Amino acid sequence: MTGSEELTESEKTADSAEQVLLRTEGHAAFLTLNRPRALNALTHAMVRRIDEALTAWEHDPAVRTVVITGAGERGLCAGGDIRAIYEDARAGSEEPTAASASASADFWRDEYRLNARIARYPKPYVAVMDGIVMGGGVGVSAHGDVRVVTERSRIAMPETGIGFVPDVGGTYLLALAPGELGTHLALTGAQVGSADALLCGLADHFVPHDDLPRFLGELAARPVWDALKEYVRQPPPGELAGQRRWIDACxxxxxxxxxxxxxxxxxxxxAEAAAETLATKSPTALKVTLTALRGAPGLGPLERVLEQEYRVSCAALSSYDLVEGIRAQVIDKDRSPRWKPATLAEVTGADVARHFGTPPAGGELHLATTPQEVAW
Known part of the structure; x- marks a missing residue:
């Protein structure tokens, strides 16, 4: 999900070279997502440019560390380009048989491949998760080797609020969270700060926001592990550790x-507030999300979970709820989606099963699972 604003024509037509800035300094290579007015929401061209840069830097002996940051003051990345997905989903809901061959399905295919690549990248991949990091932003950061949060970090997988299901490896990451914390975050879409992100395994280190420029400057000359020693601090207190009893039980x-x-x-x-939050989410998305999350550990490595997420995402393109959810949250902004089915009781087993049982029209997502096989 993205908090993108209306863009100027020049911003809409900006090419990937402007939307993802690349530079090297010393032994570090820097990726900067550069759509600040759209909260650095990812486009297909941006995903391809990141992938091309990772290829070049992987084979450059001068590059020892790769760093991803976001332009502007609001955050790293709020997700995918939700307006583009909306138009695609509208077409898919009107012509379901063509949905999986759509532009969004093509985007997700490359995006999920990139997520898997980041997880297996042979050089340290440092993600600066400052500010807002949601949806696709989690995908390009939380699979990295070194995931840095600040006191400004707000991290979430808010997909159920738009009739969608956590993707970009989100069900894999949240299934690994302690107890039932991942289930809580996946279903409610709740945002977490730095301490809770660390607790849930979505991040590794806390560095104060004001120290980021100096920390990033150090990476040009020093290995990331050496640089971290000087800047890592204890985060401000979180909330989830004190709520484990009711979260795990419920x-x-x-x-x-x-x-x-x-x-x-x-x-x-x-707990009552969480129940009220769930009442606002897509009933179908909630049930599909719980099924995907509970099934993720049995699938094995990240690649197998991403393959499942691809099938689920493509199925969602032909759903009423995805169109309605984006309309209510992003297009009309009335915040009053009219879900179909409207209640949990009306969502059948067949409604859930179709997200997992129907192969995408464009073919399954087949991901390699060893570094030797990864060659995008």
Whole structure:
């Protein structure tokens, strides 16, 4: 999901060289996502440019560290270009058989390949997760070797709020979170700060925002592990550690309906608030998300989970809820989506199963699982 604003014509037509800035300094190579008015939302051209840069730097002996940052003051990246996905989803809902061959499916194919590549990149990949990091922004950061958060970090996978399902390896990452924290974040789309991101395994180190320029400057001359020693600090207190009791108890249920019932019956004010949040999300997306999240550990490595996410994402392109969710949150901004089906009870097993059982029209996503096989 993205918080993109209306763009000027020049911004809409800017090529990938302007949207992803590349530079090298000393032994470090820097990627800067450069669509600040759109909260650095990813386009297909940007994904391809990042991939090309990673190829060049992988084979450049002078480059020892790769760093990704976001332009502007608001954050690293708020996700994919949601307006483009909206137009694609509208076409897909009207002509379901063509949905998986759409531009969005092509974008996701390359994006998920990039996510897998980042996870296996042979050189240290440093992600500066300052400010807003959501959806696709998590995909280009949280699979890296060194994931740095600041006191400004706000990290989330908010897909259920637009009738979608966490992707870009999000179900893999959240399934690895302690207890049921990942289930809570996946279903509610809640934003977390630095301490909670560290607790959930979405980040590794806290560096104060004001220290980032000096830290990044050090990377040009020193190995990242040496530079980190001088800048890593303790983050401000988080919230989730103190909420583990009700989160683990409520979200351990086997169905979304039972999760909601446990949240409403627990007694904790935060649990009731979570139940109210779930009531605003797409019922279908909630059930598909829980199924995907619970199934992720059994699939094996990240690549297998991304393959499942690709199938689920392509299926969502032909759904009513994705179009309606984006309309309500991004296009008309009335914040009042009218989901179909409207309730959890109306979402059938077949509604959920179609997201996992129908191969994409453009073919499955087949990802290599060893560094020797990775050659994009």
């Amino acid at each position: 979200y351990a249920a086997d169905t979304v309906e039972e999760i909601v019932a446990r949240l409403r019956g627990h007694g904790a004010r935060a």
